[in-house]
Amino acid sequence: MAIWNSRFKKPLAEIALKFSSSIDIDGKLYNEDIDGSKAHVRMLAKQKIISLSESKKIIKALDGIRKKISSGKLKLDWRKEDIHSLIEERLVEKIGNVGKKLHTARSRNDQVALDERLYMRKEIKELIKLTRSIQKTFLEKAEQYKNTIIPGYTHLQRAQPLLFAHQLIAYISMLDRDVERLNDCMKRADKSPLGAAALAGTTLNTDRNLVAKFLGMNGIVENSLDAVSSRDVMIELISACSIIMMHLSRFSEEMVLWSSQEFGFADIDDSFATGSSLMPQKKNPDIAELVRGKVGRVYGSLFGLLTIMKALPLAYNRDMQEDKVHLLEAVNTTKDCLLLSSELLKHTNFRKNRFEKELDGDLSLATELVDYLVRKNVPFREAHHIVGKIVAVCWDQNKKLNEILLADYKKISSKFEQGVYKYLTARSCVENRKSSGSTSPKEVERQLHFWKKNLQ
Amino acid sequence: MAIWNSRFKKPLAEIALKFSSSIDIDGKLYNEDIDGSKAHVRMLAKQKIISLSESKKIIKALDGIRKKISSGKLKLDWRKEDIHSLIEERLVEKIGNVGKKLHTARSRNDQVALDERLYMRKEIKELIKLTRSIQKTFLEKAEQYKNTIIPGYTHLQRAQPLLFAHQLIAYISMLDRDVERLNDCMKRADKSPLGAAALAGTTLNTDRNLVAKFLGMNGIVENSLDAVSSRDVMIELISACSIIMMHLSRFSEEMVLWSSQEFGFADIDDSFATGSSLMPQKKNPDIAELVRGKVGRVYGSLFGLLTIMKALPLAYNRDMQEDKVHLLEAVNTTKDCLLLSSELLKHTNFRKNRFEKELDGDLSLATELVDYLVRKNVPFREAHHIVGKIVAVCWDQNKKLNEILLADYKKISSKFEQGVYKYLTARSCVENRKSSGSTSPKEVERQLHFWKKNLQ
Amino acid sequence: MAIWNSRFKKPLAEIALKFSSSIDIDGKLYNEDIDGSKAHVRMLAKQKIISLSESKKIIKALDGIRKKISSGKLKLDWRKEDIHSLIEERLVEKIGNVGKKLHTARSRNDQVALDERLYMRKEIKELIKLTRSIQKTFLEKAEQYKNTIIPGYTHLQRAQPLLFAHQLIAYISMLDRDVERLNDCMKRADKSPLGAAALAGTTLNTDRNLVAKFLGMNGIVENSLDAVSSRDVMIELISACSIIMMHLSRFSEEMVLWSSQEFGFADIDDSFATGSSLMPQKKNPDIAELVRGKVGRVYGSLFGLLTIMKALPLAYNRDMQEDKVHLLEAVNTTKDCLLLSSELLKHTNFRKNRFEKELDGDLSLATELVDYLVRKNVPFREAHHIVGKIVAVCWDQNKKLNEILLADYKKISSKFEQGVYKYLTARSCVENRKSSGSTSPKEVERQLHFWKKNLQ
Amino acid sequence: MAIWNSRFKKPLAEIALKFSSSIDIDGKLYNEDIDGSKAHVRMLAKQKIISLSESKKIIKALDGIRKKISSGKLKLDWRKEDIHSLIEERLVEKIGNVGKKLHTARSRNDQVALDERLYMRKEIKELIKLTRSIQKTFLEKAEQYKNTIIPGYTHLQRAQPLLFAHQLIAYISMLDRDVERLNDCMKRADKSPLGAAALAGTTLNTDRNLVAKFLGMNGIVENSLDAVSSRDVMIELISACSIIMMHLSRFSEEMVLWSSQEFGFADIDDSFATGSSLMPQKKNPDIAELVRGKVGRVYGSLFGLLTIMKALPLAYNRDMQEDKVHLLEAVNTTKDCLLLSSELLKHTNFRKNRFEKELDGDLSLATELVDYLVRKNVPFREAHHIVGKIVAVCWDQNKKLNEILLADYKKISSKFEQGVYKYLTARSCVENRKSSGSTSPKEVERQLHFWKKNLQ
Secondary structure, three states: OOOOOOOOOOOOOHHHHHHHHOOHHHHHHHHHHHHHHHHHHHHHHHOOOOOHHHHHHHHHHHHHHHHHHHHOOOOOOHHHHOOHHHHHHHHHHHHHHHHHHHOOOOEEEEEHHHHHHHHHHHHHHHHHHHHHHHHHHHHHHHHOOOOOEEEEEOOOOOEEEEEEEHHHHHHHHHHHHHHHHHHHHHHHHHEEEOOOOOOOOOOOOOOOHHHHHOOOOOOOOOOOOHHHHHHHHHHHHHHHHHHHHHHHHHHHHOOOOOOHOOOOOOOEEEHHHHHHOOOOOEOOHHHHHHHHHHHHHHHHHHHHHHHOOOOOOOOOHHHHHHHHHHHHHHHHHHHHHHHHHHHHHHOOEEOOOOOOHOOOOOOOHHHHHHHHHHHOOOOOOHHHHHHHHHHHHHHHOOOHHHHHHHHHHHHOOOOOHHHHHHOOHHHHHHOOOOOOOOOOOOHHHHHHHHHHHHOO | OOOOOOOOOOOHHHHHHHHHHHHHHHHHHHHHHHHHHHHHHHHHHOOOOOHHHHHHHHHHHHHHHHHHHHOOOOOOOHOOOOHHHHHHHHHHHHHHHHHOOOOOOOOOOHHHHHHHHHHHHHHHHHHHHHHHHHHHHHHHHHHHHHOOOEEEEOOEEEEEEHHHHHHHHHHHHHHHHHHHHHHHHHHHHHOOOOOOOOOOOOOOOHHHHHHHOOOOOEEEOHHHHHHOEEEEEEEHHHHHHHHHHHHHHHHHHHHHOOOOOOOEEEEHHHHEEEEEOOOOOOEEEEHHHHHHHHHHHHHHHHHHEEEOOOOOOOOOHHHHHHHHHHHHHHHHHHHHHHHHHHHHHHHHEEEOOOHHHHHHHOOHHHHHHHHHHHHOOHHHHHHHHHHHHHHHHHHHOOOOOOOOHHHHHHHHHOOOOOOHHHHOHHHHHHHHHOOOOOOHHHHHHHHHHHHHHOOO | OOOOOOOOOOOOHHHHHHHHHOOHHHHHHHHHHHHHHHHHHHHHHOOOOOHHHHHHHHHHHHHHHHHHHHHOOOOOOHHOOOHHHHHHHHHHHHHHHHHOOOOOOHHHHHHHHHHHHHHHHHHHHHHHHHHHHHHHHHHHHHOOOOOOEEEEEOOOOOEEEEHHHHOOOOOOOOHHHHHHHHHHHHHHHEOOOOOOOOOOOOOOOOOOHHHHHHHHOOOOOHHHHHHHOHHHHHHHHHHHHHHHHHHHHHHHHHHHHHHHOOOOOOOHHHHOOOOOOOOOOOOOOHHHHHHHHHHHHHHHHHHHHHHHHHHOOOOOHHHHHHHHHHHHHHHHHHHHHHHHHHHHHOOOEEEEEEEEOHHHHHHHHHHHHHHHHHHOOHHHHHHHHHHHHHHHHHHHHHHHHHHOOHHHHHHHHOOOHHHHHHHHHHHHHOOOOOOOOOOOOHHHHHHHHHHHHHHO | OOOOOOOOOOOOHHHHHHOOHHHHHHHHHHHHHHHHHHHHHHHHOOOOOOOOOHHHHHHHHHHHOOOOHHHOOOOOHHHOOOOOHHHHHHHHHHHHHHHHHHHOOOOHHHHHHHHHHHHHHHHHHHHHHHHHHHHHHHHEEEEEEEEOEEEEEEEOOOEEEHHHHHHHHHHHHHHHHHHHHHHHHHHOOOEOOOOOOOOEEEEEEOOOHHHHHOOOOOOOOOOHHHHHHHHHHHHHHEEEHHHHHHHHHHHHHHHHHOOOOOOOOEEEEEOEEEOOOOOOOEEOOOHHHHHHHHHHHHHHHHHHHHHHOOOOOOOOOOHHHHHHHHHHHHHHHHHHHHHHHHHHHHHHEEEOOOHHHHOOOOOHHHHHHHHHHOOOOOOOOHHHHHHHHHHHHHHHHHOHHHHHOOHHHHHOOOOOOOHHHHHHHOOHHHHOOOOOOOOOOOHHHHHHHHHHHHOO
């Protein structure tokens, strides 16, 4: 018999109970539920709404139930509707009438909102830890490859040479904003809605701030309707996860490209690649592909929750039970992908000499010629056009930039002199960068230093 | 050791295996996988690629494995990577070398595409059956309430009186297009990709059409690259599910409205409503709310798969392993919601007399006056303006249309005569409709008749 | 003054009018609106609801208004709220009282639903035409490159050699299902909702089927509530567009890859590529990238409309005014992308000799060895393991398959004989395929023949 | 001729130019583009890369171009590809060679990233202003209705009486988190990417921080690849807009409900409602419906951009040109909806006496009885069951709670005494709330006071 069933003349039909039971999902929050209940009961005792000895009995029994659940002895039976009902029923079975006081001055509406916020608080911390961890992996790899030159791409066309470390640091920077977003979200998540009761507050003499204090939360969600009706912080968190996944999908795409035969740059360790059931030669970058594919789950969760919350009138509506499906899917997928992307990167070797020689004299050094002319006071746009003509010659004659004779350079612009050739190696190109945050060894070193200090 | 592991020097790291294992999802397709393998083996024997006795041994063993799985004796261990590997390994354990012939001339790429299509075929049939079933429930209710008058709404404002049956039939019509879409999708789903092998076809003398024939499918997906790379039909199916859910969410919204105290029209049976953990008087339309909330899952699945498939180069990429998560989520949720919405409707009584009296003379009969004037050859737009003035009088004097004296009507337009009052009852309003598909009893009866014949 | 304003005491506030005015979008449907009105008026006359001469006057005036709009002489002023109001007002200005009869027996609810369906009918035809056209471009290119061998990829790893034509045909096949979906959608779109009036039908003696007949539509949307409330067919169309865009995004991704320096396969004509404002050497596959990026618009439109329709009660709600934004965005973007992708492909040369030599003896021929052994009755899985060992030798010794001595082959399996080497060229690999729809020249020729016949 | 066209042998095909031209969208950022260029030029002069007099000439000319654009004299011709090209070309036309120096040491990649960030900075401020403004409208209305009692709903069932002010304050609280999110986003948006050049930084002696300082930005996006490749902050902003729209859609839903005949609570001023083209009596809450519908656009934009950015390799890709479509759509729609929702609320009267009398003795006071018993030390769950029995009696006898005789109360529990009746009015129910943030007049007053202070 459901805990709410005081006036109904029939029990809920089995088919309806099964459909509406949420224990397969909210059962995963049993720890948060028990933590919340314990804090609630301590407050009730402090406020003399129940006696101290009653509160102690309840708390002890709740701890026992927690152990039973964690050890698997207390099954999360779907017939119990939800984790809140299951725990309250079990409590009453164990300690009788005293257990019936647990739910005093609260409703499942504020209870579940609290559980979700405690869960979000825990998971935001985990997400930050895992993001910090993959940032460190990027940093280690950047250290390891700080002299390795690769082609930088725009439009997947070779644009300008880069230090590979520079590209890896770009991901550290992106992920750093992800950590900022998680921290910002935490400020809003770490507040207690408990005590809002169903929607209007209670006539009993509760102390909402005390519950928040017991739980180490940084305040309460003041307005009782807001406390039970809102899920914006949850959407914000799934959105932050979606952005993390977007970043990881970009890195995954690069890993897939780099490990192709054509790019031939990345060599994934056998322990992080798989083969084909049919083709014996295959070695596939599956982990990167799966991360890239799992972005679909997290985006889907975001849209799922946005859909649910669209146009819902206040206060709690049962649609909102579905929020946890999307939250857990998003959080768990993102955590897995952060961890696995980090491990994948750790288990990948990059071929240091793959590109540098190929890039010496390459057309992707053309901008060096432009800057050369600009330094000789040729207006930029004109310099661009001059170099365009040289590029056209290279194309027509199938030559590299450093294979064009000075005489031919001079035919196109008299500004060119012998010294121009020293700008036409990949390494000089990288080394000559001057601007802050550029790919020059000095700037890369500075960035590495910064992150080493800041990712402790 | 993975089935593909012939040249790798290390096994897949446990963390990577766990991340990439898909057996928790594709394990649900074990029946389809075994059906496909049996047909494949029969073809191999027919084509003399393996011997008849070999094929019989394999088939018998596959049937045995199926029983073991369905009875729960063969556990779907995630270490086995996927259902295909698990079954092949088990087969070799059981019958030795002969089992090693099962995978001849195919790849997991075409195998999984086949499993998915067999699954879609089965589930499309189920979805159609369930849609037909809820259509019949709407029809029964329409029969039951064919004389009940309700306000029809636009903008949630009372617009014109309707027979309640007419509104229920609107849902039958919408759902009928859903069935059409499912049938259209079936044409494309029910084709066999098997024999495409990894992506290029095979050098062995297979007969792809024979496999399709054994499986009762209506042809093959010809081009081998298309066969293993495409997931458009799956997106189409999830899209069809999304539209069904959109329709159900609209009906759910109406159920929620109708069962509010303000509308006071629907009375859900106790066995399909729930209460509150705090407020003893509550009786909530939870089933309708949950259906409305679950639309988020199906929309989310649609966007999930669309995201995955965006910009994937041919042919198979591991990202596509994630397709089944979204497919199963969408299909199962939609099936549940069709069933539960139907049951909810069956278990709801509507208060036949809730509205009719209230609508007699109501402003929502204003269009009757317009038509009255139009029949007297007043140009429509002018008639609309005249009646607007009458409505304004009603508002100012807080009167119903049938409480305005004829003299006052005449002040506004001399066209009004005594006969006008007979148009000002809710029932006459409904009965006077003439157009096809309108809410008149005659037209509603005709629609009921049509659906009774067509939903057998 | 708005056409509906008969009883309001104040006009709509300017800010509200501006916000709610839809003429910037529905103004694009003026042709459909006028076509619908003309058919409506013809029916009214046929049914003697207005006189024949009245109908002629209205029709003539409507034709005049159409010309004024198409020539830009009649501005689509946002103050007129929507295209329906603008046309009706203009009509009354031109022909006085007779014009006030236009809106007899209809509402904007059924009128706009008709306009949208006429628009969808027109645009579905356009979409089919453009899809057929790009299919033909794929076909021409397939003809042109039917002897060109490329590596086929799975997981972006070289898997097995393919005829390039085969890959192009894969796209023809995908797009063919897109055409099927458009045709299926057409069956449901090409029905007239007109005559449903606001939601309940009308008391006037209209003939709904006659309007449908005048417009060449294949029937009516029977139930009047369904007719004005439903947007499922529109979602279906945007979903079909989303799938087309998904397909185009995959092709775009391949174009981007193929035109990279690393793949070095595609050479886009200068007239379909762009450069960099900074780097003179750049030649970017912008068109492909833009198509890939524009998938975001169409997916976004799909989710836009799904969001709008979620949980809307019947019948018309003003939210639905927003449907056209999404419909037009999706349709126009998809049409542009079909056209531009086709043009891009036309303007691209592929380097016929880029890959073949490189693939001779390549590890991507490993499956040839497996099939070789299978034909010698080695069980498939064993053959796979044997070849795996050979692949490992190649890796360790940095050799191609055709560089391993027969003696070494024999060390791994005695089944290998001199004849094995003839299977180790890219061309033999392709030519030896036997299965239906495989990449063998014979099968490719058969597919080409089929499509040549079917794409007339 | 395009600015990048130095080596191409043909101009871009007209059809391709039209497709790729972005000036219809990025033209709206001309102010930001010119601001950025001016700061860039000032820095170039300061760093002696160009001369002071050159910089002055350029700046003056840019100011002139700005005026021409804002006055409409300089048309944003789509043939000019984008706003950057148009302005640079115009500059060279005006001041010749000096103009060709404008683009020194930058690329369109960092230029557009800067424009977008300046745009976001401006619009975040606007969004905050508009959110503050609607919060104030909620506050005024809350003041106005602070004594009005309404039913609070859960599951759209009457749950417990509320002060209407309390419900309005709930929205102020939600919107306050929206402002927090916008402010958090601002921290990340207000950084300059300029100087990253194409992707690698420049060899010229620029000072990136100086540009940031000139623009009043709080720093630079350090890593040059990150600076040109990332769009996470833009997604974050659209996500923040989506959450605002979600909140507004909930309020809109309530406005639609409240203005229905059944709820009969809200009376929208004629200047913010519209009528029907057919039904003269209609007065529709169109503004609320449109806001609710427009949530589709913003959600759609969010998924549009998430789709675009999925799996894009670094650095800039042309797909990213599509970002602005989604950004502008989201920002403009959200601004409009904030403004219009505020105006709608201002122009709505609520019927103060609609509900209170109806709620006296109503079943939605049942929790009062539970608390009554709890205060008499009946365990909560038992109290809930006792009151459930009373509710059942009310249902069976069709009575209100205050119509049950004390004797009958006592039959169910001896704890009930005469004093119970004083808890059975709507007002006492509200007044007896004690908990922080509850709906009691005292707590509502406290919340009002807080917001009055904090929304100055």
